[in-house]
Amino acid sequence: MNWPQLLITVATIGSIFGVVTLALNLQYARGGMINFGIVAYFAVGAYTYAIFTQPSPKGLDQYAFGLDWPWWAGVLAAGTAALAFAALTGWPTLRLRGEYLALTTFAFAEVFHSFLLNERRIGNGTVGLSNVERPFGDWGPIEEKYVFAAVAALLLLATLLAFRQLLASPYGRALDAIRDDEVAAESSGKPAANMRRQVFLISAVPVGLAGAVYAMFTTLAQPSLFTAEVTFIVWIALVLGGERSVYGAMLGAFGLVFFEEVVRAWPFETVRSAQIAASVEHIFTGLLFIAVLRFQPFDRIQRRMKART
Amino acid sequence: MLFLQYLTAGIVTGCFLILATIGFSLTRQVEGFLNIAHAELLGIGAFTTWWLNASQGWHILIAGPAAVIFTALVGLVIARTIYDPIRRRGPAVLLITSTGVAFVIGGVIDAMVGTGIRTLDIGLATTYKPFGIRVTDYQIIVVALAAAVSVSLALFLNRTRIGLAIRARAVNPELAASRGIDVRTTSRVTWLLSSGLAGVAGVMLAVIATLTTDLPFHQILQILAVAILAGLGSLYTVIASGLIIGIAMDVSVYWIPAGYRPLVAFSIVIIVLLFRSEGLAGTKAA
Numbered sequence: 001m002n003w004p005q006l007l008i009t010v011a012t013i014g015s016i017f018g019v020v021t022l023a024l025n026l027q028y029a030r031g032g033m034i035n036f037g038i039v040a041y042f043a044v045g046a047y048t049y050a051i052f053t054q055p056s057p058k059g060l061d062q063y064a065f066g067l068d069w070p071w072w073a074g075v076l077a078a079g080t081a082a083l084a085f086a087a088l089t090g091w092p093t094l095r096l097r098g099e100y101l102a103l104t105t106f107a108f109a110e111v112f113h114s115f116l117l118n119e120r121r122i123g124n125g126t127v128g129l130s131n132v133e134r135p136f137g138d139w140g141p142i143e144e145k146y147v148f149a150a151v152a153a154l155l156l157l158a159t160l161l162a163f164r165q166l167l168a169s170p171y172g173r174a175l176d177a178i179r180d181d182e183v184a185a186e187s188s189g190k191p192a193a194n195m196r197r198q199v200f201l202i203s204a205v206p207v208g209l210a211g212a213v214y215a216m217f218t219t220l221a222q223p224s225l226f227t228a229e230v231t232f233i234v235w236i237a238l239v240l241g242g243e244r245s246v247y248g249a250m251l252g253a254f255g256l257v258f259f260e261e262v263v264r265a266w267p268f269e270t271v272r273s274a275q276i277a278a279s280v281e282h283i284f285t286g287l288l289f290i291a292v293l294r295f296q297p298f299d300r301i302q303r304r305m306k307a308r309t
Numbered sequence: 310m311l312f313l314q315y316l317t318a319g320i321v322t323g324c325f326l327i328l329a330t331i332g333f334s335l336t337r338q339v340e341g342f343l344n345i346a347h348a349e350l351l352g353i354g355a356f357t358t359w360w361l362n363a364s365q366g367w368h369i370l371i372a373g374p375a376a377v378i379f380t381a382l383v384g385l386v387i388a389r390t391i392y393d394p395i396r397r398r399g400p401a402v403l404l405i406t407s408t409g410v411a412f413v414i415g416g417v418i419d420a421m422v423g424t425g426i427r428t429l430d431i432g433l434a435t436t437y438k439p440f441g442i443r444v445t446d447y448q449i450i451v452v453a454l455a456a457a458v459s460v461s462l463a464l465f466l467n468r469t470r471i472g473l474a475i476r477a478r479a480v481n482p483e484l485a486a487s488r489g490i491d492v493r494t495t496s497r498v499t500w501l502l503s504s505g506l507a508g509v510a511g512v513m514l515a516v517i518a519t520l521t522t523d524l525p526f527h528q529i530l531q532i533l534a535v536a537i538l539a540g541l542g543s544l545y546t547v548i549a550s551g552l553i554i555g556i557a558m559d560v561s562v563y564w565i566p567a568g569y570r571p572l573v574a575f576s577i578v579i580i581v582l583l584f585r586s587e588g589l590a591g592t593k594a595a
Contacts, residue, residue, distance in 0.1 A: 286412030
């Protein structure tokens, strides 16, 4: 097994998924919103980046737009598109709470996925957009894959700092107040529904950016990369790391991606054993999920650490 | 004529969706959370039938009921070992846990069955042509079974002591408990019932669909669509919304490509939620 290559992949993909997990953490732990369709915002970012940087369609291509703009325009567009999509989907869904919100966001993500799959004029349908522009290349002696890992890590760091700034401000304390007691917060003048909508919109932006970086990294924007499974994986990462802890969420993302990449990179002798390994990976992830929710080890560690100080 | 043919297919799809969703809705009402793993219970039913029928050579009329009983027991065991200990953490944690359960069941089925299409050892469907519309005998069985299950469930919940106790618990658990209703027994009966219903739907899935291991997971989308549309209502809204979604999905094929079927189902759901955030039933969530 090629460990350095594996670790660099884990660092890159882990950072990308870490960004999504952080956004989910903000929505769930601070905003009290269960978003079961987070993959859609991720996909919007990836597709927007691909469409903005893609050359005009030719030959067998069925997509209608390829703007062929520089990469930074694509990245900006990805963030903006995710924001716009959050505004569009948040408007009807955020009136719902709890599990109804979970179901509607899930429904929106499925509708969007089925749209990408069937509407060839956006992104070639099932085939997807390939050869998505990779802007960085080798930086002198540094190979491209390290540059990528660094870019992904920077995005994660930037998201982390931005969210921390936000949550440390009076705005963040107001959010916590709403989460803890909505009636009390509203009666002291905090617009709960409005603030929740703002959190939903703000947290969609880094998810869109992460989608753009993901599309660069895989050089693909394809419906099969953006299934409900992505949503579940990010949720598992969030729950793994303790849903209330920002660092836990990031650690959970890295741990899960590491686990998956190891299984993927393992040299299997036969197709059948590789297939069984894939199923075992599913079983193990599921068990981990159940066990962590049941015993909540990370919450306990945190509480103990707090009690000591 | 073609339109009527699609309409017929839609009614059959709707009846299957009723079978698949009734158990899910029952869990939602009585146990108070959305059990994402319900679709994987369908998978257990379908693949147990396949294994008993195709590998062990049991007749479908024996293999089917055996699979239903097995699925009901598996559902009860999962509920007692996994859901019960975390019940007090609330519906969101239960919902997320059930996703984990779905992963585990899906993985186990995948590891045991493997990829590829599985077929039952039963005769090919016979086609009838009343009024020029093609209907197969298996399609008729699905419709008949959905009707029989709905009627017997309605009778059970309205006429028997335990059925009334289950409904009492669904409406107000604290009051039901303080009035001396045995919470444990009703919970166990509910799990057996809802998982058994998933088993019935699973057997039907094995009979009418091309069976692959990823099929059960795809059912959850449609089950969710029907359940959201029905809202927190009675059995009857599940029947109505099952038919609405089934017919809408299949009739839409008349105008737009078949790939858009899930999109049609969820578009209906979203439109309904925009106007009635509580679904068709009209009762607010507690």
